[in-house]
Amino acid sequence: xxxxxxxxxxxxxxxxxxxxxxxxxxxxxxxxxxxxxxxxxxxxxxxxxxxxxxxxxxxxxxxxxxxxxxxxxxxxxxxxxxxxxxxxxxxxxxxxxxxxxxxxxxxxxxxxxxxxxxxxxxxxxxxxxxxxxxxxxxxxxxxxxxxxxxxxxxxxxxxxx
Amino acid sequence: xxxxxxxxxxxxxxxxxxxxxxxxxxxxxxxxxxxxxxxxxxxxxxxxxxxxxxxxxxxxxxxxxxxxxxxxxxxxxxxxxxxxxxxxxxxxxxxxxxxxxxxxxxxxxxxxxxxxxxxxxxxxxxxxxxxxxxxxxxxxxxxxxxxxxxxxxxxxxxxxxxxxxxxxxxxxxxxxxxxxxxxxxxxxxxxxxxxxxxxxxxxxxx
Numbered sequence: 001x002x003x004x005x006x007x008x009x010x011x012x013x014x015x016x017x018x019x020x021x022x023x024x025x026x027x028x029x030x031x032x033x034x035x036x037x038x039x040x041x042x043x044x045x046x047x048x049x050x051x052x053x054x055x056x057x058x059x060x061x062x063x064x065x066x067x068x069x070x071x072x073x074x075x076x077x078x079x080x081x082x083x084x085x086x087x088x089x090x091x092x093x094x095x096x097x098x099x100x101x102x103x104x105x106x107x108x109x110x111x112x113x114x115x116x117x118x119x120x121x122x123x124x125x126x127x128x129x130x131x132x133x134x135x136x137x138x139x140x141x142x143x144x145x146x147x148x149x150x151x152x153x154x155x156x157x158x159x160x161x
Numbered sequence: 162x163x164x165x166x167x168x169x170x171x172x173x174x175x176x177x178x179x180x181x182x183x184x185x186x187x188x189x190x191x192x193x194x195x196x197x198x199x200x201x202x203x204x205x206x207x208x209x210x211x212x213x214x215x216x217x218x219x220x221x222x223x224x225x226x227x228x229x230x231x232x233x234x235x236x237x238x239x240x241x242x243x244x245x246x247x248x249x250x251x252x253x254x255x256x257x258x259x260x261x262x263x264x265x266x267x268x269x270x271x272x273x274x275x276x277x278x279x280x281x282x283x284x285x286x287x288x289x290x291x292x293x294x295x296x297x298x299x300x301x302x303x304x305x306x307x308x309x310x311x312x313x314x315x316x317x318x319x320x321x322x323x324x325x326x327x328x329x330x331x332x333x334x335x336x337x338x339x340x341x342x343x344x345x346x347x348x349x350x351x352x353x354x355x356x357x358x359x360x361x362x363x364x365x366x367x
Contacts, residue, residue, distance in 0.1 A: 008213035025222030025312020048323045097305035137313025
């Protein structure tokens with residue numbers, strides 16, 4: 001049985017084959033998987049917010065898309081990954097509750113997704129798959145032996161990206 | 162200025178627990194009148210937790226729950242989330258709709274509406290008690306319902322807190338019917354700026 005590494009909210013973890021990284025119950029948060037298919041090393045990040053520059057103090061850089069992704073990429077390179085081979089797949093960014101007059105904070109899922117996509121583009125990491133938006137929660141799993149990124153939901157079943 | 166939640170004194174935490182106690186007591190009474198069953202409640206827990214640990218309070222991020230979410234408006238804005246494990250939500254709907262226990266298997270629009278109304282009544286009676294205690298006007302928004310993983314629902318509140326810190330102050334009470342058939346968690350989470358206002362209102366601001 002391969003090692004199962006849990007990634008909590010506002011956290012990221014990196015590891016190598018044959019471990020599996022998993023993060024449970026993403027709502028408006030976004031799960032970002034980065035993977036080098038040759039070295040078979042990768043990471044999974046569970047971000048809550050798009051941008052650390054608007055925060056008053058940044059104690060935990062893993063909470064924000066703009067600070068978490070570069071840090072996780074560095075850790076993957078340190079484990080032997082090569083930046084030119086690393087790809088990304090993402091899932092999450094839902095809007096869990098629908099109100100008649102949607103407040104700014106309620107659209108946080110879309111803002112998280114947009115931020116993640118633009119940060120990946122800025123780092124020249126190809127985005128090979130995404131399952132974002134909607135109004136349902138997701139559990140995401142990155143299997144580092146084959147690089148499978150699995151998204152599990154209650155309403156829509158599960159799929160591999 | 163936002164009070165640093167990591168530096169609250171034992172007395173302040175006790176006072177917040179009393180806030181939860183008064184609010185939850187009133188809400189439990191309301192719920193018991195609607196479903197005509199005795200409701201037990203735990204002594205409220207006032208917990209300061211790393212954001213990522215909050216889903217563990219209800220048994221983990223992947224637990225299936227029905228959640229009613231309301232914003233609190235007024236001098237001390239915040240959020241209210243009433244979470245019911247899936248089975249409990251169905252059982253509660255059975256009671257509300259006059260069905261036999263076990264009859265509800267999925268929630269139709271009417272069932273969802275009934276659960277939202279329960280959330281509405283609980284939040285209303287909770288806040289009412291708080292208003293009397295603190296002399297502040299606090300009003301609930303219209304309720305919104307979602308049925309999904311606990312982590313996904315809780316993240317809606319936690320993201321707002323994440324903008325200013327890495328910890329959440331939650332005032333949480335567990336409700337259950339005498340038979341144990343329906344269990345629920347009621348969360349009051351003050352917005353980051355509201356904690357000082359609440360502490361002042363109850364006379365324990367340092």
